[in-house]
Amino acid sequence: MRPIDIIEKKRDGNELTAEEIEFFIQGYTQGDIPDYQAAAWLMAVYLRGMSEREIRDLTLAIARSGTMLDLSDVAPIVVDKHSSGGVGDKVTLVAAPVVAACGVPVGKMTGRGLGFTGGTVDKLESIPGFRTDLSPQEFKSQLARIGIVITGQSASLAPADRKLYALRDVTGTVSSLPLIASSILGKKLAGGANAILLDVKVGSGTFMKTVDDATCLAETMVRLGRELGRRVSALISDMNQPLGWAVGNALEVQEAINVLHEDGPSDLREHCLVVAAEMLVLAGRVADSAEGVEMAAQTIADGSAWHKFRALVAAQGGDVRFVDEPDRLPRAPIVEVLPAPADGYLQKIDAAQVGMAVVDLGGGREKKEDPIDHSVGVIVHYKVGDWVQSGTPLYTLHANDRTRLEQARARLVAACTIGPEPVSPPPLFYKKIGA
């Protein structure tokens, strides 16, 4: 088999066999197939799509590119969650410790930022010392010890996804249903959890722009995940505006800590409680979502979710002083408030543009090797539907560089629309798939 034949076959719109997919993914993971051929293949998949059978084979090839964890000797049920990507989405940092504090082990494989969306690995790495490259043995022993693990793809866990994910990020091949579905499910299979809650986003700040497209992605993943022997359900949630107020790595960690201390934005808290509740339902810990929300809220109120988060940070080498006193987290030297230009209702705030403003500031990647600046970001002070008073803070920018700040500022000004007509806030969730 030759990589060029597989690229051309997909370029011409033909279905690849399981052997061809396996050969390509193994070859790329092992370094026998170079980035330029993998990029061409990704673009061919992006443009031509894949059948459900191909998506399944690609998922399995990604999962098998490293160790596939068997967690059955750790706990009968281990739960995981995954977001399809959003702006200001720090839900894992709250929902995972909440669920673990309810007594359900959480073993999570996560990723870095993709395009204008943030990634949990990048956020957690703003805590000095925090390791996101755990070995399979470390994953299992930490899960057995404290009931919670959040790690990234590594040389031994879903290494194919680690490489493909970074390449997609810089080759315009992120927003493809087969590539998203296989990337997410491949990681989830490798991570070993038997119950998986998918938070599939829809809107300007994510890769699926319509509820129909998000539903199609969610249904595909739920179907495949179940076929592959996992309990899976999905929520379709809104991502037309950033979730919470903070966008940017360290700022988001701080906001998640606030929610764990019963503070922070109400949309974020509610979103985290619903996600946690659905994880508890999947794990069989509660009978329904309402009971789950109640149990989840209790772990925040009694401090047990916070203690789980702190234990997670300590177990993965993070310096807990930085979460005990979040003011110590990386801080950008330039903090500038952008005031609202007029009175009116906030009618729209384009989440993708807010995400791109954070990339402009250095909080995301333009090239694969780009380092991330954890300290930069944006605070958005209003939500869609709010009355905005002229001259009050609309955004606060955290920057390390004046030129970058100007670029982000121009983008942010264009990202929001303020007008005289009231608008209803969008819902947090549209529907649930696979109840």
Ligand code: URA
């Ligand atoms: N999250 C992933 O893990 N992969 C994607 O492709 C998109 C979101």
